[in-house]
Amino acid sequence: MSRLTFVDVCSGAGGLALGLEQAGFEPRLLLDEDADSCRTLRANRPQWNVLRTDLLDFDPSEYPESYDVDLLSAGLPRVKSSATVRRADSHVEERLLKAAIYLIHAIRPRAVLIENVPGLAHSDNYQPFRDFARAELAHLGYEFSWFIVNAVDFGVPQNRKQGVLVAVERQRAKEFRPPAPTVEQPTTVGETLLPSMASRGWRDAARWAAQANRPAPTLVGGSKNRGGADLGPRGAKKAWATMGVNGHTVGDEIPGVDFVWDPELGRDNMVKITSEQAALLQDFPESWKISGLKTARYRQVGHATPPAVGEALGRAVAEALGWDPADPVAG
Structure with a gap:
């Protein structure tokens, strides 16, 4: 054909x-x-x-x-x-x-x-x-x-x-x-990322996914002239916080078995989205591999x-x- x-x-x-x-x-x-x-x-x-x-x-x-x-x-x-x-x-x-x-x-x-x-x-x-x-x-x-x-x-x-x-x-x-x-009906962050969040045995993955029950705000790749990767401007970071996600950075790895998720304790006890998870939120298939270091990978995904x-x-x-x-x- x-x-x-x-x-x-x-x-x-x-x-x-x-x-x-x-x-x-x-x-x-x-x-x-x-x-x-x-x-x-x-x-x-x-x-x-x-x-x-x-x-x-x-x-x-x-x-x-x-x-x-x-x-x-x-x-x-x-x-x-x-x-x-x-x-x-x-x-x-x-x-x-x-x-x-x-x-x-x-x-x-x-x-x-x-x-x-x-x-x-x-x-x-x-x-x-x-x-x-x-x-x-x-x-x-x-x-x-x-x-x-x-x-x-x-x-x-x-x-x-x-x-x-x-x-x-x-x-x-x-x-x-x-x-x-x-x-x-919109697809939510929680249903998209639950399998990934649970893949290392994190006990609170399902509870977190239930709170992340809406679509993500717009991912922003940022400029090569600015610093490290984050999940967007102030309003986006606030939206991420309501889902128990630290939008001020991009994670290196998904939560492990012992991660304590308690957003009331501050950013350190919020989930961090990895570049690979950001790619899932952009609808890339899991098999699609992004090249480069973390910030470069996230920038490609965000753009x-x-x-x-x-x-x-x-x-x-x-x-x-x-x-x-x-x-x-x-x-």
Whole structure:
């Protein structure tokens, strides 16, 4: 059976690419500038064609496999909030967004998928970029949609909203519909992590899971320029504390038999989420191994698109392109 093809830029730990694979797409080329991320991709999918390079330096003319593809996908670094807009490096993310749009000129995919912060879809702060994208894509013959998805609506145990741009060639554009939720009830942190928390014999694993009876707040990977890993800003840390989790750090290992869980005694008696458990909260399969030291592993996980979201978006794009996975001559 023929599969749809895609090029994925700023691939990170591979969450978006894995979801697209599950939706019936086959990658021609994946690129990322981070060495650990490239090692992660190669370790889990040795057959994938992974290139370590910065998107700003990428020249598709040197890689003919990047042409004649069905989809260009990009899980780009998050654009800065208004609170950080004056930082010296605050324009790097915006440059990457524009670089992804310019790449469309070169490789001319049948569809485009870009995900980023929710505000990119509707906030006045990002209107200049939306105007830029609209002008460029209309000139190239694409029509597009901006919309927001929340990972919790697709079975991911995390409230994680993402702003999404999907552009489709004009002749097929009216066929595109944003993906509908796939679950009615949210998946919780407790039910997702209970097997892992109990795996070393911790006696309070079930009692903790009963308290962690809601989805996680958004995991945040953070910048390479800041310190060690934690579970997000102040509000997220408070939310984690209500589940008996110390959100000020990332754990080295899951609790053992003798761990005393008593949040009233303070952070030292709260559970610490490991990088591997964070990956489960991002919907990565347990078999997906993240390369690098602890902080680097957590950063890759925190920046990823949950595969379930990538799959839902990929299926919606595939349907717009007229691809039926049950058709042996599809593609």
